[in-house]
Amino acid sequence: MALYFTDVFSGSADWIVTDPHAQGTIVKASQGTGYVNPKYEYQYSLAKTNGRLLGLYHYAGGNDPVAEATYFLDHIRGKVGEAVLAVDWEQYQNAAWGNPNWVRKFVDEVHRQTNVWPLIYVQESAIWQVANCANDCGLWVAKYPSMNWHFLAGTRYAG
Numbered sequence: 001m002a003l004y005f006t007d008v009f010s011g012s013a014d015w016i017v018t019d020p021h022a023q024g025t026i027v028k029a030s031q032g033t034g035y036v037n038p039k040y041e042y043q044y045s046l047a048k049t050n051g052r053l054l055g056l057y058h059y060a061g062g063n064d065p066v067a068e069a070t071y072f073l074d075h076i077r078g079k080v081g082e083a084v085l086a087v088d089w090e091q092y093q094n095a096a097w098g099n100p101n102w103v104r105k106f107v108d109e110v111h112r113q114t115n116v117w118p119l120i121y122v123q124e125s126a127i128w129q130v131a132n133c134a135n136d137c138g139l140w141v142a143k144y145p146s147m148n149w150h151f152l153a154g155t156r157y158a159g
Contacts, residue, residue, distance in 0.1 A: 003023050006019050007026050008026070010040075024052050025044075025047035026054075028088070031059035032071070033061065033067050033068055044083075059090070063096070065096075069105075085110060089120055111136070120138070124141050
């Protein structure tokens, strides 16, 4: 059985947080070491109140991975164990794109501090950059086959 999640960030409308086609909501909490989604607490609370499965993610800025992991955890500490944790590994605004060791260091630090292995969100063509995490972390693969919620052929989703 597949689980469907909405991915929300500061620009997401409330209806996306509680989209009835999805069972869960993954909220962007932070990016780099200087940004916290100003709506993340509200979006997380809205999802929780509506009985959603919960997730929180950090958008990699590509600087010191240990510092970024700590920054993320400092802002979501009370939600560890309640929400799935994830790191978003994309090229845009990521100084370490192409470095296969960055995500490994990030997930190791999250695990060291929480005893939780986070999911890794990555585009299909860049899975090689996170392959060294395959034994510990699940993948949330971006394929964008369609913006239609029910077309998910070949895509593995969080859950």
